[in-house]
Amino acid sequence: MKEQSSIPTSKVERASRFVSTGLKVGTNYIKHYTRKLIDPSTTKDALHEDNAEDIYNTLSNLKGSALKAAQMLSMDKGLLPRAYTDKFAMSQYSAPPLSGPLVVNTFQKTLGKTPSALFDTFELKASNAASIGQVHKATLAGKTLAVKIQYPGVAHSVRSDLRLIKPFAMRIAGLSEVDMDQYFEEIESKLLEETDYHLELERSIELSAHCAHIPNLVFPRYYPALSSDRIITMDWLPGxxxxxxxxxxxxxxxxxxxxxxxxxxxxxxxxxxxxxxxxxxxxxxxxxxxxxxxxxxxxxxxxxxxxxxxxxxxxxxxxxxxxxxxxxxxxxxxxxxxxxxxxxxxxxxxxxxxxxxxxxxxxxxxxxxxxxxxxxxxxxxxxxxxxxxxxxxxxxxxxxxxxxxxxxxxxxxxxxxxxxxxxxxxxxxxxxxxxxxxx
Structure with missing residues (x-):
């Protein structure tokens, strides 16, 4: 999968991507209704596929809360047409990853060292990439580690992104504005927590310890000294x-x-x-x-x-x-x-x-x-x-x-x-x- 060398982080940049996508979606509707005039038996399947493709391409390049909202919608089978759930489900671990230079830059900014200075080996190519961050494989002192890195600008764009994605969500999910307002208020509070990697590290250690007694569950060990506000290091789990x-x-x-x-x-x-x-x-x-x-x-x-x-x-x-x-x-x-x-x-x-x-x-x-x-x-x-x-x-x-x-x-x-x-x-x-x- 092609890597991204940059992510739009300013509100203006991100808003312009949404506007461009909105125009594409509008064009898709025009095409659909034109086809419908020619052939009244035309269904919305092609419309949904075109819209899902255009919206996902934009969200997967923006990353962050916009892509996370798509990921959440993809889990609610029955809420969205199949074309959207299939496409949006890619955000769970198959989004386009960030390039190596951006990864190294994140380490230098938050831990003060490059990955090669912290680990025995570090794979610059991401093993998987989702909505908030991506995971890299590393080794240190004989242990295989998973290193999760948060995308740039994610924490600062939560509120503005959700305002931008709301009209798309209302249209494709068919929810009322009052329901969507409450839904997005709760999503916003959770997404702000998700971008707090110090909080996530604390909860990961706590909940893993509490649940360790449950049969057939395996949890990684976490490494605070190799973690920061945008990096979490843990054991690499097989499976x-x-x-x-x-x-x-x-x-x-x-x-x-x-x-x-x-x-x-x-x-x-x-x-x-x-x-x-x-x-x-x-x-x-x-x-x-x-x-x-x-x-x-x-x-x-x-x-x-x-x-x-x-x-x-x-x-x-x-x-x-x-x-x-x-x-x-x-x-x-x-x-x-x-x-x-x-x-x-x-x-x-x-x-x-x-x-x-x-x-x-x-x-x-x-x-x-x-x-x-x-x-x-x-x-x-x-x-x-x-x-x-x-x-x-x-x-x-x-x-x-x-x-x-x-x-x-x-x-x-x-x-x-x-x-x-x-x-x-x-x-x-x-x-x-x-x-x-x-x-």
Missing amino acids: LHLKEFLQTNPSQEVRNKIGQALWDFYQFQMHSLRKVHADPHPGNFLMQPDGRLGIFDFGCVKEIPENFYYNYFQLTDPEVLKDETRRRKVYRELEMIHDNDSEQDILFYAGLFQHLIDLLTIPFRQEHFDFGNDAYFQEMYDYVEYLSNLKELKESKVARGSRHSLYVNRTYFGLYTLLNDLRAQVITGQERIGKFMQR
Whole structure:
């Protein structure tokens, strides 16, 4: 893949790239409607592919929060047309990398030495590149290391980039402005944290230690002396990313071991730590042939407020779901319905959310769940698509749902998607969850 020798860092430079891309997208729409006049049976497939290509090319060269937003949208199957999710998914670990001179410059600025002065060997060609940074392989004193380097200008462009990408996201995702405002406020706060490599290093060490007891998980050791505000050095973990791993045709037993480890990892964090690795995309995991799972990149961590946690998991309790008074109280606490809603509004929105909750909590209500059940996922994706096109939600003057639910829902949705891709059969019942709550 061709390397980048520079990244636009000024607001003017980055804005001009968005304007140029907006013009291309507008031209694509004109082409589509022209084709439609000639042939009324023309679908939007070609339009989506053209737009996805143009938008991704711009975002992948800008890097940073703009590309991260695309990465997040790619995980929400059912929210975007397939062309966008396929293209945007490349941002998880296949974005164009930075050139060697920029990498060396980052070391000299933040650690005061070149990579060759710090390590026995250092590969200037990136092993993989994502939205916020890229990873290089190095060795020191017989150890193989992974060195993550943050792209220039990322931390300073978060707010301005999100303002620029918002119109694209609203158009292709079909979300209302009030929903998008709340969504982007939460994204902004998380992205600002993700660009703080001192915070990420601290969380990586802390959460790895807390989760080390969970069977079949492997975490790297981190090296603060070889890290800075834009560099994190850790052990190099063996293994394959999900797509490559599945191409090896692993046995069902191995799939189940990895799936169980994933489920246990997230349940322990959620129920015992009240903070969770909230970026469950395939680029952050490495699968090993014996069923062990390597986990790294704790840049995006969602801390769960106690009141939100209590009410969120009340909705997995069958007794609460059967009691309309208690259920409505929880809905209000989670901001799904509001005090000034009419009874008609309450019935309408409560009904919508209840069906979604029923779907999402099916794995929690069974002792074992087969995440290879495509019929279940298709029903869920169809319902999410139905909600995304619902006029009442698009035109709602108030956001529906606590801002805290955005990353928690995203975490579970990402987890479910990983488990579905693995076709994993997992122990999911309340007894296993209870074990993590008591630890």
